[in-house]
Amino acid sequence: MGGVSTSPRHPGSPDTDAPADAPSGTGTDAPAAAAGHGSPAVPAVPAADPDRVARLRAALLAAGFTADGLLELLGGPAYSALARSETVPALRATRGGGPLPTLVRLFLLQQSVPASRAAAVLPLDDALADGWLVGEGAADEAGSVRATVDIRPYGGPDGQDWWIVADLGCAVGGAGGIGARHEDVVLGVGGASTTLAGITVRKPVARALDLGTGSGIQALHAAQHATRVTATDVNPRALAFTRLTLALSGAPGADLREGSLFEPVEGEEPYDLIVSNPPFVIAPQAAPAEGDAAGRLTYREGGMSGDDLCRTLVERAGEHLADGGYCQLLANWEHREGEDWQERLRSWVPAGCDAWIVQREVQDIAQYAELWLRDAGDHLAGRDVYEARYAAWLDEFEQRGTTAVGFGWITLRKSGAERPHVQVEEWPHPVEQPLGEEVEGHFARQDFLRDTDDAALLDLHFRLADEVVQEQVGMPGAEDPEHVVLRQNRGMRRASKVDTVGAGFAGVCDGSLPAGRILDAIAQLVGEDPVILRDRTPEAIRLLVGQGFLRPVPDAD
Ligand SMILES: C[S@@+](CC[C@H](N)C(=O)[O-])C[C@H]1O[C@@H](n2cnc3c(N)ncnc32)[C@H](O)[C@@H]1O
Numbered sequence: 001m002g003g004v005s006t007s008p009r010h011p012g013s014p015d016t017d018a019p020a021d022a023p024s025g026t027g028t029d030a031p032a033a034a035a036g037h038g039s040p041a042v043p044a045v046p047a048a049d050p051d052r053v054a055r056l057r058a059a060l061l062a063a064g065f066t067a068d069g070l071l072e073l074l075g076g077p078a079y080s081a082l083a084r085s086e087t088v089p090a091l092r093a094t095r096g097g098g099p100l101p102t103l104v105r106l107f108l109l110q111q112s113v114p115a116s117r118a119a120a121v122l123p124l125d126d127a128l129a130d131g132w133l134v135g136e137g138a139a140d141e142a143g144s145v146r147a148t149v150d151i152r153p154y155g156g157p158d159g160q161d162w163w164i165v166a167d168l169g170c171a172v173g174g175a176g177g178i179g180a181r182h183e184d185v186v187l188g189v190g191g192a193s194t195t196l197a198g199i200t201v202r203k204p205v206a207r208a209l210d211l212g213t214g215s216g217i218q219a220l221h222a223a224q225h226a227t228r229v230t231a232t233d234v235n236p237r238a239l240a241f242t243r244l245t246l247a248l249s250g251a252p253g254a255d256l257r258e259g260s261l262f263e264p265v266e267g268e269e270p271y272d273l274i275v276s277n278p279p280f281v282i283a284p285q286a287a288p289a290e291g292d293a294a295g296r297l298t299y300r301e302g303g304m305s306g307d308d309l310c311r312t313l314v315e316r317a318g319e320h321l322a323d324g325g326y327c328q329l330l331a332n333w334e335h336r337e338g339e340d341w342q343e344r345l346r347s348w349v350p351a352g353c354d355a356w357i358v359q360r361e362v363q364d365i366a367q368y369a370e371l372w373l374r375d376a377g378d379h380l381a382g383r384d385v386y387e388a389r390y391a392a393w394l395d396e397f398e399q400r401g402t403t404a405v406g407f408g409w410i411t412l413r414k415s416g417a418e419r420p421h422v423q424v425e426e427w428p429h430p431v432e433q434p435l436g437e438e439v440e441g442h443f444a445r446q447d448f449l450r451d452t453d454d455a456a457l458l459d460l461h462f463r464l465a466d467e468v469v470q471e472q473v474g475m476p477g478a479e480d481p482e483h484v485v486l487r488q489n490r491g492m493r494r495a496s497k498v499d500t501v502g503a504g505f506a507g508v509c510d511g512s513l514p515a516g517r518i519l520d521a522i523a524q525l526v527g528e529d530p531v532i533l534r535d536r537t538p539e540a541i542r543l544l545v546g547q548g549f550l551r552p553v554p555d556a557d
Pocket of ligand 1: 188190192196212213214215216217218232233234235238260261277278279280298299300301302
């Protein structure tokens with residue numbers, strides 16, 4: 001991701017024990033609805049008058065209320081503390097007043113500020129009339145105002161100054177305290193949002209769909225490279241927030257549609273890109289106990305049993321993809337007793353689509369239940385209520401024979417291939433975002449391998465990818481290494497164990513000789529029959545090409 005942002009849950013962030021790809025609401029100490037998730041008062045969403053939003057945007061920019069400006073104002077420690085939902089350092093750093101501190105207090109720290117101060121930074125009358133702010137106390141500049149929504153500065157990939165509008169207290173994982181969340185609360189940007197934005201293939205396309213748009217972050221990214229963006233959500237508040245996020249960020253408006261899953265785009269032209277950070281949490285369907293007000297939180301639960309929502313999304317995506325189009329989503333999936341999780345996921349992939357599915361993390365069912373109980377604030381609900389709710393999660397997992405839950409990324413590409421390439425793998429190690437180009441490269445490499453038989457492979461020239469290093473592992477002082485590992489320092493940061501022939505082969509791949517000739521030379525060197533070596537090595541070469549260690553050199557002779 002470009003720029004800096006205030007995400008409390010950047011993927012890989014060490015400051016949370018939530019999975020890197022958890023939906024936006026996940027925070028170990030995120031304040032939330034304590035006893036029940038419901039709260040009857042659903043605040044209104046500000047109006048999106050284009051001219052007045054443009055003036056608000058100009059005011060935010062003029063005050064330096066940007067991701068970079070925020071970091072500069074707060075300094076590293078307070079900035080990082082805010083990212084952990086700790087507001088005290090940021091409150092201290094903004095005590096002095098001035099335009100930027102005023103905006104930070106209003107839109108990120110949920111503080112009241114004197115109306116006269118707000119008027120010095122913002123078009124106050126418009127902001128009050130459109131509902132961005134509400135007045136407190138005297139109805140003039142002697143009174144004070146507070147914000148009705150969070151506005152979070154967010155740096156775009158090319159240095160753009162963007163803002164994500166979300167429900168109050170939700171921009172930075174509940175900084176300032178949400179109190180009680182209503183069922184349809186719309187969250188800001190979380191680790192899952194930035195993970196998906198980072199892995200998305202960013203090539204120019206005609207039509208993009210953001211399914212489950214929330215506060216609009218994926219639609220905002222898609223608007224940079226798609227001629228037309230459709231954003232859907234089952235929650236009409238989310239669509240209203242997306243409209244504000246796009247307008248405030250100066251992006252073209254999206255076609256906003258209310259409805260569940262693909263329902264709002266049924267019968268429409270297919271899409272070149274579908275992205276979704278869906279409500280993937282696998283929560284119990286039954287009420288935990290009689291009289292318990294625990295409700296569904298729309299941002300994280302789709303109301304279907306087990307992982308049916310993610311499965312349905314994947315299975316149905318093929319119908320809505322244009323030829324060559326990508327569908328990229330985050331998902332949770334169950335590991336069930338007596339079933340191979342990889343086979344389960346393979347069975348979801350629709351006909352005519354290649355797929356790359358990466359499991360980034362696995363949690364046992366107790367860890368998983370605790371994570372989401374805390375996300376909803378159930379740990380604050382009193383011992384008995386908490387235990388009943390916890391038991392409800394375990395009951396349903398046990399009924400389905402669920403032993404663990406996987407978190408990860410699913411990418412489909414509509415290739416129309418008769419024998420689609422479906423790769424399901426576990427890669428829990430750190431990666432280097434953004435990975436969009438790597439995702440596109442993955443599918444291009446699979447096409448190449450599908451179209452190239454072993455004889456043709458040996459006639460081709462290869463080059464070792466940049467940033468690949470060789471590691472030798474063995475006992476100190478030993479003459480020969482026990483094994484050799486090739487390691488990428490970019491992208492997926494893969495590591496691949498190779499034998500001495502593989503290491504030697506990769507080491508001389510500079511594009512100048514065909515693979516077969518290199519193998520003949522190695523055979524001579526190690527005293528092996530070249531015919532046998534030519535016969536057995538293509539499998540290893542395929543693996544290295546498939547993982548991006550070796551790149552075919554086009555048009556080499
Ligand atoms: C985890 S949030 C993702 C928000 C945003 N796209 C992001 O990346 O941060 C999931 C969104 O899906 C929406 N949603 C829930 N159930 C849905 C359904 N059945 N169909 C479509 N959207 C749904 C929620 O309202 C919420 O806005």
